Amino acid sequence: xxxxxxxxxxxxxxxxxxxxxxxxxxxxxxxxxxxxxxxxxxxxxxxxxxxxxxxxxxxxxxxxxxxxxxxxxxxxxxxxxxxxxxxxxxxxxxxxxxxxxxxxxxxxxxxxxxxxxxxxxxxxxxxxxxxxxxxxxxxxxxxxxxxxxxxxxxxxxxxxxxxxxxxxxxxxxxxxxxxxxxxxxxxxxxxxxxxxxxxxxxxxxxxxxxxxxxxxxxxxxxxxxxxxxxxxxxxxxxxxxxxxxxxxxxxxxxxxxxxxxxxxxxxxxxxxxxxxxxxxxxxxxxxxxxxxxxxxxxxxxxxxxxxxxxxxxxxxxxxxxxxxxxxxxxxxxxxxxxxxxxxxxxxxxxxxxxxxxxxxxxxxxxxxxxxxxxxxxxxxxxxxxxxxxxxxxxxxxxxxxxxxxxxxxxxxxxxxxxxxxxxxxxxxxxxxxxxxxxxxxxxxxxxxxxxxxxxxxxxxxxxxxxxxxxxxxxxxxxxxx
DNA sequence: CTTAGGG
DNA sequence: CCCTAAG
Numbered sequence: 001x002x003x004x005x006x007x008x009x010x011x012x013x014x015x016x017x018x019x020x021x022x023x024x025x026x027x028x029x030x031x032x033x034x035x036x037x038x039x040x041x042x043x044x045x046x047x048x049x050x051x052x053x054x055x056x057x058x059x060x061x062x063x064x065x066x067x068x069x070x071x072x073x074x075x076x077x078x079x080x081x082x083x084x085x086x087x088x089x090x091x092x093x094x095x096x097x098x099x100x101x102x103x104x105x106x107x108x109x110x111x112x113x114x115x116x117x118x119x120x121x122x123x124x125x126x127x128x129x130x131x132x133x134x135x136x137x138x139x140x141x142x143x144x145x146x147x148x149x150x151x152x153x154x155x156x157x158x159x160x161x162x163x164x165x166x167x168x169x170x171x172x173x174x175x176x177x178x179x180x181x182x183x184x185x186x187x188x189x190x191x192x193x194x195x196x197x198x199x200x201x202x203x204x205x206x207x208x209x210x211x212x213x214x215x216x217x218x219x220x221x222x223x224x225x226x227x228x229x230x231x232x233x234x235x236x237x238x239x240x241x242x243x244x245x246x247x248x249x250x251x252x253x254x255x256x257x258x259x260x261x262x263x264x265x266x267x268x269x270x271x272x273x274x275x276x277x278x279x280x281x282x283x284x285x286x287x288x289x290x291x292x293x294x295x296x297x298x299x300x301x302x303x304x305x306x307x308x309x310x311x312x313x314x315x316x317x318x319x320x321x322x323x324x325x326x327x328x329x330x331x332x333x334x335x336x337x338x339x340x341x342x343x344x345x346x347x348x349x350x351x352x353x354x355x356x357x358x359x360x361x362x363x364x365x366x367x368x369x370x371x372x373x374x375x376x377x378x379x380x381x382x383x384x385x386x387x388x389x390x391x392x393x394x395x396x397x398x399x400x401x402x403x404x405x406x407x408x409x410x411x412x413x414x415x416x417x418x419x420x421x422x423x424x425x426x427x428x429x430x431x432x433x434x435x436x437x438x439x440x441x442x443x444x445x446x447x448x449x450x451x452x453x454x455x456x457x458x459x460x461x462x463x464x465x466x467x468x469x470x471x472x473x474x475x476x477x478x479x480x481x
Numbered sequence: 482c483t484t485a486g487g488g
Numbered sequence: 489c490c491c492t493a494a495g
Contacts, residue, residue, distance in 0.1 A: 391490095
């Protein structure tokens, strides 16, 4: 089922993407690209192509990447990106990967990044920093996975017999990789590696589905179990076949994953319990989720038409048919009503690129002009409302001042343990700078004399004199009326 | 509608 | 992230 959907996902963006790649990379790549297109367009071949990609990755990663599971494929792809475009020319399968990766993240908002990609350095940066893609990928699978669970189908359905073999293959390579990982990684590589790793692994518990897709050659399939059984990693992955039961007993990373996975579920359960008490709303809900998952990554839409204030009320009596008339924007997405269980948006993880963009914007426009920042820097991102930006900034401030430069080297370990925020040092520094330049109101109160019983004093003190800020306010002020 | 602030 | 109050 998954393999059916993926081609659609890939095909569309890949098409658009291909042209871009052609432009920027030159004629040398065209043949490859065309070939890729065929592969992608053809549903059946798609599997093969992906397979090829990942296999390719697997063979090479042993040299210079550290990783432990399926994410190696992604990492490798990113690595290529970081290595510069010439490496793409050098190796046949890579451009394919690049496209696939690109295509997936292309959908919504990466326009600016793409444009920037014409420049080599920019390209590197973007590819390195933007974790958007893995997110998307993960979310997709995650959604599917979860959807399956909701429908109460057994785990066998999405990880048929072949999966065990794939698991074996992957884990073997990863073992080798882990062993000689440390020496080879560049600093940057390490950092990004950690980032992506973190993202992928924490975002969802979609190990099984992805593995199935990856499906490396099954030659090594068997022996590893006996020979390398001692490795915790192996045991982890192997046990992961049973997924549900084994999740909690494994490492911390797995624990986190479980938590991550549960997050959306919680939301669903919430709505579930509320609706199910009255009648068979379950069915409706189930249908909804099914639709949603089959619909597209679901991220693409302007996630927040803001259900307005009326929604909460409707929520309670919302029958499947009823709500259809209410949330028009939602209706677009799923014709099957959808019961107003979408109060909370899909918690998009902030990518490093986004954070940097945000910081840039703040540096330019100053703190407080969130709409401006949103319009100029996040114009392409339908999600990320100005409020989101502000919230994120608040969090950034808090986290940056929390551990200051005290962050431990998180790459020294066998990369299994770090679910601490990557947050590159550079970014933290910038945040701190900005924090000093325009202190966020209330977040920190440097010399505010405070203790004025007059409530209005709060405003005056917190607003601080950042000229840019006031300017912005005035500018907007005219529109306000 | 936009921000600020709290949950 | 969400919600609410205030401009």
